[in-house]
Amino acid sequence: MNTPTSKQAFVDFPSTLLEARSLIGGEWRTGAGDSRSIVSPYDGRELGVVRGVSLSQIDEAIQLAAGAFIEWRRTPQKERSAKLLTFRGLLVRDLEKLAHSAARECGKTVAEGRAEVLKGIEVLEFAAGLQDSDIGGAMDVSRGVRCEYVREPLGVTVGITPFNFPAMVPMWMIPIALSVGNAFVLKPSDKVPFTPCLLGELMLEAGLPKGIFSILHGGKDVVEALVDHRGVAAIGFVGSSPIARGVYVRASSTGKRALCLGGAKNHLILAPDADLKVAVEGIVASFTGCAGQRCMAGSVLVAVGESDHLVDQVVEAAARISLGRDVGALIDRAALTRLTQAIAKAEAEGAKVRLDGRAALPPKGHEGGAWLGPTILDHVTSTMECSCTELFGPVLSVVRVKTLEQAMALERASAYGNACAVFTSNGAVARYVAENATAGMIGINIGVPVPREPFSFGGTKDSKFGVGDITGVGGVEFWSQRKKVTSKWALQSDKNWMS
Numbered sequence: 001m002n003t004p005t006s007k008q009a010f011v012d013f014p015s016t017l018l019e020a021r022s023l024i025g026g027e028w029r030t031g032a033g034d035s036r037s038i039v040s041p042y043d044g045r046e047l048g049v050v051r052g053v054s055l056s057q058i059d060e061a062i063q064l065a066a067g068a069f070i071e072w073r074r075t076p077q078k079e080r081s082a083k084l085l086t087f088r089g090l091l092v093r094d095l096e097k098l099a100h101s102a103a104r105e106c107g108k109t110v111a112e113g114r115a116e117v118l119k120g121i122e123v124l125e126f127a128a129g130l131q132d133s134d135i136g137g138a139m140d141v142s143r144g145v146r147c148e149y150v151r152e153p154l155g156v157t158v159g160i161t162p163f164n165f166p167a168m169v170p171m172w173m174i175p176i177a178l179s180v181g182n183a184f185v186l187k188p189s190d191k192v193p194f195t196p197c198l199l200g201e202l203m204l205e206a207g208l209p210k211g212i213f214s215i216l217h218g219g220k221d222v223v224e225a226l227v228d229h230r231g232v233a234a235i236g237f238v239g240s241s242p243i244a245r246g247v248y249v250r251a252s253s254t255g256k257r258a259l260c261l262g263g264a265k266n267h268l269i270l271a272p273d274a275d276l277k278v279a280v281e282g283i284v285a286s287f288t289g290c291a292g293q294r295c296m297a298g299s300v301l302v303a304v305g306e307s308d309h310l311v312d313q314v315v316e317a318a319a320r321i322s323l324g325r326d327v328g329a330l331i332d333r334a335a336l337t338r339l340t341q342a343i344a345k346a347e348a349e350g351a352k353v354r355l356d357g358r359a360a361l362p363p364k365g366h367e368g369g370a371w372l373g374p375t376i377l378d379h380v381t382s383t384m385e386c387s388c389t390e391l392f393g394p395v396l397s398v399v400r401v402k403t404l405e406q407a408m409a410l411e412r413a414s415a416y417g418n419a420c421a422v423f424t425s426n427g428a429v430a431r432y433v434a435e436n437a438t439a440g441m442i443g444i445n446i447g448v449p450v451p452r453e454p455f456s457f458g459g460t461k462d463s464k465f466g467v468g469d470i471t472g473v474g475g476v477e478f479w480s481q482r483k484k485v486t487s488k489w490a491l492q493s494d495k496n497w498m499s
């Protein structure tokens with residue numbers, strides 16, 4: 001493999017085929033379950049194979065994780081944080097390797113791969129910082145009686161993650177779950193198994209105790225076995241809404257704590273008074289970044305009133321996007337087929353194709369990949385499929401409305417509730433949208449309003465099943481429980497129900 005450099009636009013490929021193995025009890029093991037060949041979305045070349053685990057391997061991994069948990073939960077928070085900070089150093093050291101790995105198996109650009117690793121590091125820094133900030137609480141609740149709470153881990157916890165961020169979404173969960181004292185089992189997407197394995201290698205190198213972090217590869221069967229397993233205390237899931245809902249219902253029915261993040265259809269509300277440069281840059285980056293395969297991608301542009309001049313500029317700017325240089329490929333040819341069919345359907349339903357990504361040229365030498373250029377469908381109506389279904393590609397549906405109230409009615413009617421952004425120069429308009437949008441994450445002149453730590457990531461409606469959020473302070477609450485201790489060491493000098 002050539003040495004990757006940060007200047008490369010294109011991704012590095014390994015010279016030999018890779019094999020994704022599972023990490024069980026601190027040892028790399030070949031899965032005894034189904035196997036799947038992994039090809040790169042860039043050009044369809046084979047990258048290697050992932051072998052799923054068998055039911056007995058799942059059981060073994062959970063038992064070893066439960067064993068490791070006994071000592072890890074007793075390990076002082078500062079020592080757990082120290083291990084995480086060693087892991088952080090290794091992530092920084094291997095940033096380029098991780099970025100190229102994420103890019104080549106997921107199709108994104110190396111810059112996007114780098115950005116997702118850096119976001120993961122941000123969550124890790126927050127998690128390691130809990131040693132200084134999460135100091136519990138205590139109060140004298142009556143004379144001689146003191147109440148305090150202590151944070152406790154849950155046990156063996158599981159994270160199930162999607163294809164579109166092979167490093168970042170696992171890193172939303174792993175550092176916080178480990179920092180508060182859990183054992184963690186990652187079930188990565190079976191489409192992108194190699195980057196999570198690199199995380200596992202770095203965990204071992206950082207000296208995390210064997211079994212405290214495990215990786216189990218596989219698909220539906222492995223997810224269901226983990227959700228049903230009696231040794232698992234909590235399930236974090238990120239993926240599409242129908243599967244998120246199913247996992248949530250199944251996990252909850254067994255009494256497990258579950259937080260399952262789903263898909264999205266995010267509205268970008270464009271007011272006629274928006275700053276041209278801010279709005280155009282923000283909208284184009286939102287719908288084209290990661291080839292539109294982000295749960296935070298803006299996919300419906302609600303153009304309010306006289307905003308033709310702004311929409312025209314969005315079309316012009318998006319037409320300048322170059323495949324391979326600015327944006328990457330879709331995850332696979334099946335996604336390409338699904339999207340081209342959705343564009344054709346929108347056209348048949350009366351949408352006007354202002355920018356046709358089907359005609360965009362793949363980067364030279366990468367014709368076998370899953371490439372689709374930015375696509376803009378104008379004069380979309382609220383009944384068309386492209387305005388309400390998650391397409392998960394670089395496709396922007398433009399809906400024209402006369403008033404802000406009509407824009408908000410569209411947002412409210414959406415089944416999803418991940419993000420909503422408004423582009424405006426008017427504070428009152430911004431405030432109105434922030435107050436009235438139903439989504440969980442709101443952007444004001446920001447097209448991808450991902451909260452930074454310690455603020456928590458999570459949406460509403462079909463974008464999230466369960467209470468709480470997956471990162472930040474919400475994540476700390478999800479991956480732990482509070483124990484309340486009430487104590488009396490001296491004779492109580494007043495009389496009440498506690499005496």
Ligand code: NAD
Nearest residue numbers: 161162163188189190220223239240243261262263264295
């Ligand atoms: P997906 O739902 O197909 O897969 C997610 C995980 O579930 C994977 O690990 C997969 O192996 C597993 N899985 C697949 N089919 C299953 C089944 N029938 N039963 C149980 N488990 C199953 O999602 P994806 O295509 O990998 O990822 C894209 C989706 O994830 C999009 O909908 C996107 O919006 C969503 N997403 C949401 C967020 C968020 O924070 N809300 C973040 C990233 C991605």
